[in-house]
Amino acid sequence: MNPSALYPVLLLAGSNLVMNVAWYGHLKVPNRALWIAVLASWGLAFFEYWMAVPANRIGSRVYSLAELKTLQEVMSLSTFLIVAWVMFGSRPGLSQLAGMALIAAGAFLVYKSPLG
Known part of the structure; x- marks a missing residue:
């Protein structure tokens, strides 16, 4: 795979992993003050943007905006499943896996559609 096509994928994977931890990680400590949870989430989001913005800049040379x-x-969604499973022990059920399969089918259509 061309590095120009791979870098955005890796950066978006890292970005979304960090962002899902920012969105849901504070639920592990529900007794902490809300303002602490918000500041911690914002702190993580800062680093998430350091991956998301370059991913989109680099990716726009290789992928369409829709892609x-x-x-x-x-x-x-993929990194959410990982965060939910690893941090909270929430394994995906059959309906969630079926939903992910439908999303994957939609993604396939975006990337391979002859209509595009």
Whole structure:
């Protein structure tokens, strides 16, 4: 795979992993003050942007905007499943896996559609 095509994928994977931790990690410590949770999430989001912005800049040379957005959404949902499983022990059920399969089918259409 061409590095110009791979870098955005890796950066978006890292970006979405960090962002999902920012969105949901504070739920592990529900007794902490809300302002602490917000500041911690903002701190993580700062580093997430250091990956997301370059991913989109580099990716726009190789992918269409629709492809980049689709990639971001697939990464967001995939990394959410990882965060939910690792941090909270929440394994995906059959309906969630079926939903992910449908999303993957949609992503395939965005990337391979003859209509595009």
